[in-house]
Amino acid sequence: MESQDLRKAGLKVTLPRLKVLEILENSEQRHLSAEDVYKAMLEMGEEIGLATVYRVLTQFEGAGLVSRLNIDGGHAVFELEDGTHHDHLLCVRCNNIEEFVDEVIEKRQRAIAKDKGFEMTDHSLYIYGICQKCQK
């Protein structure tokens, strides 16, 4: 019962919101575009507007329930927030996304920001490549 998550986030419990959450939770892929979520909705036989999907995902982001990745070439994907930061490897062939955490890189980033006099607010790191499966 994830209605609690919504209430805790100060959001009314509505069908579209529950369904979006459900899709994010039950999807094969952890990383979904708004379009992906929308299509999954339709396949489930749920009526929903694409604008609502975007709105809900953006609200979830604001509420800390999901995080948004801005992939190269301007379209975003969303994933359930799990509280721990991580970065991503993207396969340029099959669009498979893998995750990693690297404390050495995190530390270096902070050092670089400091060195340049920047107050770091965020960072984004994507490694592009061909995944094992696609190499054959």
Added chain:
Amino acid sequence: MESQDLRKAGLKVTLPRLKVLEILENSEQRHLSAEDVYKAMLEMGEEIGLATVYRVLTQFEGAGLVSRLNIDGGHAVFELEDGTHHDHLLCVRCNNIEEFVDEVIEKRQRAIAKDKGFEMTDHSLYIYGICQKCQK
């Protein structure tokens, strides 16, 4: 005389191409959007279409004369290619862009890709923050 650069890249020497190169070379800012280049053109009193600016920049990218950064929020900036890879720090207040190179991070990225079985083709790393000037 940068006509040679164009010929070497297999591109005809045309006025729009020469002018775009000239703007990239002489601009205060090293990182320019297509729109920036376009406006600079008009200010120079040059007739040019925005589509041509995009086309030329994309061709230059293909020819290795410029590189394209895909900044958060889906609009690109371009810079003259100088042969050496570097990453970027972006000020979220004034949009100032600084550059850095960090061999430790580069090495870790290669190690991560290898570890995940990825054949790395590229990476993109942006550190977002508030630059020194904007902190005060």
Added chain:
DNA sequence: ATATAAATGAAAACTTTTCTCATTTGCATC
């Protein structure tokens, strides 16, 4: 000077995302 393949400009199209606004819904109150 001529031919021709490539480049250009203007406008339309496209992609992703946000906004507008009329209608519907969730939820607190009676």
Added chain:
DNA sequence: GATGCAAATGAGAAAAGTTTTCATTTATAT
């Protein structure tokens, strides 16, 4: 359970950045 109202929704328009189309112009080889 009915009522009221603010919040949420859906449809479509709009926005922003970029690419495509196509008729016209231009660069370059002959």
